[in-house]
Amino acid sequence: MFCNFINKPKLKMLRVMLSLLLAVSYITTFSSCTTTYRYFEFPESMGQVTVSEITKIELKDGTMIDCKEKMIKFETGADSASYIVLESDTVGKDYQTYRSEKRIAEKDIYKIYMERSEINGTKTAIFVTGIVIVTALLAFIIGFATSKHSLNLRLGG
Numbered sequence: 001m002f003c004n005f006i007n008k009p010k011l012k013m014l015r016v017m018l019s020l021l022l023a024v025s026y027i028t029t030f031s032s033c034t035t036t037y038r039y040f041e042f043p044e045s046m047g048q049v050t051v052s053e054i055t056k057i058e059l060k061d062g063t064m065i066d067c068k069e070k071m072i073k074f075e076t077g078a079d080s081a082s083y084i085v086l087e088s089d090t091v092g093k094d095y096q097t098y099r100s101e102k103r104i105a106e107k108d109i110y111k112i113y114m115e116r117s118e119i120n121g122t123k124t125a126i127f128v129t130g131i132v133i134v135t136a137l138l139a140f141i142i143g144f145a146t147s148k149h150s151l152n153l154r155l156g157g
Contacts, residue, residue: 013143020135036117043082043109056113057084057104065104075103082106 005011041049051072057065071087086102 013140016143017136017139020139021132034117034119036115038113038115040111040113042111043106049112049114053114053116054112055115057109058111058113059104059108060110061108065102084109 054067073085075083075085084104090098
């Protein structure tokens with residue numbers, strides 16, 4: 001019933017505008033305004049660090065440890081020292097999953113590299129709304145310029 005209603009010749013302009021609106025909405029969904037900040041922290045501020053933002057750890061001896069695809073957690077040892085524990089899963093030749101764990105003492109860490117992404121919803125909403133309005137106006141102008149009514153006016157009919 002809805003298909004019969006929307007396929008009427010009188011509603012051609014509505015179908016065109018709806019299609020354009022859906023296409024623009026789909027495109028802008030994947031290109032939203034996201035800002036990524038890269039920064040580093042020193043081990044003294046390890047308590048304020050969010051584990052999901054850690055990308056690399058640089059040790060005092062210059063070794064860089066990549067933390068992507070690893071479970072990270074903070075622990076305090078029996079000696080009251082702070083540690084970062086890196087857990088990773090590997091699949092062996094026999095298709096068994098093996099978990100490895102590496103403990104890094106806070107005193108051995110030089111820098112903790114971080115990465116944070118923020119989505120700016122207000123800018124994205126304004127941008128998408130502007131694109132939709134401009135697209136709708138262009139579709140309306142093109143539709144009006146090519147309609148039978150405007151052709152009859154130009155031909156004097």
